[in-house]
Amino acid sequence: MTLNYAFGFSVILLLLVAVNVYFFYTFTGLSKPHSFPVPSKLELAPDIFKDIFDQLNYLPSHYKVKNPKYLPVQRRLLQSFQVPSDTNTRSLWQDAQKWSNEETLFPRTYGAPGQILHAIRTSPIALVDNAPKGSIYAGFDRHNSEVFAYYLASVLNFKWIAPSTIRKVHVRNDVVPFATAGLKMTMLKNESGSHCIYGKCYYCKPNETVCPDNNGEIEGAAILYLDKQFGIHKYEVYKDKIVLVDNGKGLGNPAVDEMDILAPLYQCCILSLSTWLQLEMVPGGSLTDTIKLISATQGETLATEEHFRAVERRLLKIYATVQYCIGKHGRAKVLKSTF
Numbered sequence: 001m002t003l004n005y006a007f008g009f010s011v012i013l014l015l016l017v018a019v020n021v022y023f024f025y026t027f028t029g030l031s032k033p034h035s036f037p038v039p040s041k042l043e044l045a046p047d048i049f050k051d052i053f054d055q056l057n058y059l060p061s062h063y064k065v066k067n068p069k070y071l072p073v074q075r076r077l078l079q080s081f082q083v084p085s086d087t088n089t090r091s092l093w094q095d096a097q098k099w100s101n102e103e104t105l106f107p108r109t110y111g112a113p114g115q116i117l118h119a120i121r122t123s124p125i126a127l128v129d130n131a132p133k134g135s136i137y138a139g140f141d142r143h144n145s146e147v148f149a150y151y152l153a154s155v156l157n158f159k160w161i162a163p164s165t166i167r168k169v170h171v172r173n174d175v176v177p178f179a180t181a182g183l184k185m186t187m188l189k190n191e192s193g194s195h196c197i198y199g200k201c202y203y204c205k206p207n208e209t210v211c212p213d214n215n216g217e218i219e220g221a222a223i224l225y226l227d228k229q230f231g232i233h234k235y236e237v238y239k240d241k242i243v244l245v246d247n248g249k250g251l252g253n254p255a256v257d258e259m260d261i262l263a264p265l266y267q268c269c270i271l272s273l274s275t276w277l278q279l280e281m282v283p284g285g286s287l288t289d290t291i292k293l294i295s296a297t298q299g300e301t302l303a304t305e306e307h308f309r310a311v312e313r314r315l316l317k318i319y320a321t322v323q324y325c326i327g328k329h330g331r332a333k334v335l336k337s338t339f
């Protein structure tokens with residue numbers, strides 16, 4: 001009898017606690033429109049993160065809807081990626097030396113990027129070798145991330161990056177006959193007789209090879225080689241502009257947004273005005289819509305929906321970080337047209 005009573009009482013107590021907890025969450029939820037709780041692992045981190053997440057939760061609504069001014073810009077950009085039917089790749093390469101100037105590394109006018117990508121994807125292979133560079137290893141690269149980075153840069157009007165596209169090569173037909181002796185030394189045949197490649201880099205080893213698929217092909221990123229002398233400050237520059245090379249580590253875990261990557265922004269709180277105006281053109285899904293549309297002109301699907309959603313979510317965090325900076329220092333100190 002006493003036991004039954006105690007059991008019943010405990011159940012009531014448990015129910016009371018549960019109801020309390022429920023109301024606690026409901027009330028705190030009502031008091032603040034928080035869709036982005038500050039991640040718990042940041043609780044010990046500087047107040048900066050709390051301030052940025054506050055900005056994020058009260059972001060003005062125009063950062064969440066499409067900017068109508070972007071439509072004509074998007075149309076022109078997509079036109080530049082169209083692949084013209086009469087592309088003469090041979091004459092295109094003859095002009096390649098003249099492509100770069102003070103403003104850009106390669107032409108971006110009507111059809112030019114489309115022609116260049118088409119040439120990179122279809123020109124016959126003349127020689128295959130290992131790249132002489134490459135040092136730091138932090139897991140395998142994801143080749144579609146290289147292409148994604150190039151399209152992202154194109155949407156943001158960033159000109160200092162090499163054109164890049166997905167290309168499949170047939171190893172037996174397109175690679176082996178044109179391979180240098182150095183490359184052949186880093187190739188081996190697997191048990192099914194396929195030519196596999198382990199390449200040449202600090203961490204490359206014969207038991208970690210890349211092998212062709214059932215069609216005898218390997219898919220990779222074909223990136224235009226910029227035959228220029230880069231200045232090295234740990235990052236690389238050409239004509240005093242930072243060149244975005246080595247973009248194969250993108251498209252990692254779409255569920256985690258590493259806020260530390262924004263440290264240069266929230267610590268220095270300086271951003272080029274043109275970059276900011278460009279970012280303000282592409283909220284509300286325009287950024288990833290455009291990347292998808294560019295990829296479609298090249299017949300590519302570069303990332304999962306989860307990755308595209310992550311890019312949109314991270315864009316909101318960039319808006320929030322810039323708002324945090326402007327709130328702290330004022331617009332004139334944060335957004336600079338000259339440095």
Ligand SMILES: Nc1ncnc2c1ncn2[C@@H]1O[C@H](COP(=O)(O)OP(=O)(O)OP(=O)(O)O)[C@@H](O)[C@H]1O
Binds near residue numbers: 133230236246247
């Ligand atoms: N498109 C390009 N045109 C000219 N040079 C390039 C290009 N891409 C990369 N490089 C040069 O080759 C170097 C190595 O390239 P990258 O960093 O992409 O290779 P990686 O194998 O990923 O190297 P790491 O292992 O060091 O990250 C770059 O630092 C740059 O100097």
Ligand SMILES: [Mn+2]
Binds near residue numbers: 136141246
């Ligand atoms: Mn790398």
